[in-house]
Amino acid sequence: xxxxxxxxxxxxxxxxxxxxxxxxxxxxxxxxxxxxxxxxxxxxxxxxxxxxxxxxxxxxxxxxxxxxxxxxxxxxxxxxxxxxxxxxxxxxxxxxxxxxxxxxxxxxxxxxxxxxxxxxxxxxxxxxxxxxxxxxxxxxxxxxxxxxxxxxxxxxxxxxxxxxxxxxxxxxxxxxxxxxxxxxxxxxxxxxxxxxxxxxxxxxxxxxxxxxxxxxxxxxxxxxxxxxxxxxxxxxxxxxxxxxxxxxxxxxxxxxxxxxxxxxxxxxxxx
DNA sequence: AGCACTGTTTACAT
DNA sequence: TATGTAAACAGTGC
Numbered sequence: 001x002x003x004x005x006x007x008x009x010x011x012x013x014x015x016x017x018x019x020x021x022x023x024x025x026x027x028x029x030x031x032x033x034x035x036x037x038x039x040x041x042x043x044x045x046x047x048x049x050x051x052x053x054x055x056x057x058x059x060x061x062x063x064x065x066x067x068x069x070x071x072x073x074x075x076x077x078x079x080x081x082x083x084x085x086x087x088x089x090x091x092x093x094x095x096x097x098x099x100x101x102x103x104x105x106x107x108x109x110x111x112x113x114x115x116x117x118x119x120x121x122x123x124x125x126x127x128x129x130x131x132x133x134x135x136x137x138x139x140x141x142x143x144x145x146x147x148x149x150x151x152x153x154x155x156x157x158x159x160x161x162x163x164x165x166x167x168x169x170x171x172x173x174x175x176x177x178x179x180x181x182x183x184x185x186x187x188x189x190x191x192x193x194x195x196x197x198x199x200x201x202x203x204x205x206x207x208x209x210x211x212x213x214x215x216x217x218x219x220x221x222x223x224x225x226x227x228x229x230x231x232x233x234x235x236x237x238x239x240x241x242x243x244x245x246x247x248x249x250x251x252x253x254x255x256x257x258x259x260x261x262x263x264x265x266x267x268x269x270x271x
Numbered sequence: 272a273g274c275a276c277t278g279t280t281t282a283c284a285t
Numbered sequence: 286t287a288t289g290t291a292a293a294c295a296g297t298g299c
Contacts, residue, residue, distance in 0.1 A: 058280095155287080155288085
C-alpha cells in the first residue's frame with residue numbers, strides 16, 4: 001500500500017498496540033525479507049522491548065530498548081496484530097511473538113518488503129536512512145534553496161526526481177501526480193527547467209497534500225491492498241491519479257508512462 | 272492462455 | 286556520475 005500517509009497510518013495504529021510489549025520470539029519463514037544475517041537479526045531483536053514506533057519517509061522505525069528494527073513495506077507489506085495462532089496464510093513471512101499472547105504478523109504478497117536491525121548510532125548515519133531527503137511532515141526547517149539547487153542538477157523528469165526519495169522523501173506514484181497537479185507542473189519537465197518558485201510550490205503542496213492524506217488515513221484504491229483492515233479515505237480527494245477529467249479545466253487528462261509508472265496529468269493546466 | 276498491470280526500490284549496463 | 290532498464294515476486298484483469 002504504502003506512500004508516506006499510509007505508512008504514517010500504519011505507524012499510528014501499531015504504536016497504540018505495541019509500545020511496552022516484549023518480542024519474545026521471532027519466526028522467519030521467508031528470509032528474503034531480512035537484509036541482515038538471520039542470526040544477527042534474531043539475536044538483536046529477541047527479548048527486546050518495543051519502546052516507540054517512528055517513521056522517516058516510507059520507513060517504519062521500531063525503537064527497541066536497545067537499537068532499532070527498520071521496516072519497509074515496499075508494494076504490499078502489511079502488519080497484523082492478532083492473538084497467537086488466530087490468523088495464518090501463505091503470505092505471512094515473519095512472525096513476532098509478543099509477551100502478552102499476541103503476535104505481530106508481517107504479510108507481504110510480493111515479498112518485496114525489507115527489515116533490518118540497526119544499532120543506536122547506525123540508524124540515521126547508514127543506509128538506507130542516510131540517503132533520504134527531507135520528510136515534508138517531519139522536517140520543519142526545510143532549506144528551499146537547497147532543494148531547488150538539487151532539483152536543477154538533474155535532467156530527468158521532475159516526476160522521476162520526486163520518486164527517487166533522495167531530495168524529498170515520502171512521495172510515491174499517487175501523491176507525486178497530485179503534488180505536480182497542484183503545482184501546475186508537467187511531470188515530464190526535466191529537473192533543470194524547474195524554477196525556484198515551482199520548487200517551492202512542490203514543497204508547499206507536498207506538505208499540504210500529505211497532511212490531508214494522513215488525516216484521511218491514506219488512500220485505498222484496490223480493496224485487497226488495505227492494511228490491518230484500515231481503509232483510507234483520501235481516494236475521495238484525488239484530483240488526477242486514476243481520474244479521467246481535469247477538475248479544473250474539464251479537459252481529458254493525459255495518461256503516460258514515466259519511469260515505467262503510470263502517470264496522470266492535465267496537459268492544459270500543467271506546464 | 273498470455274500479456275499487461277500493480278501505492279517500491281535497487282542492481283546493473285551503458 | 287547520471288540515466289534508463291530489468292529484476293525481485295505474486296496476483297488480478299482483460
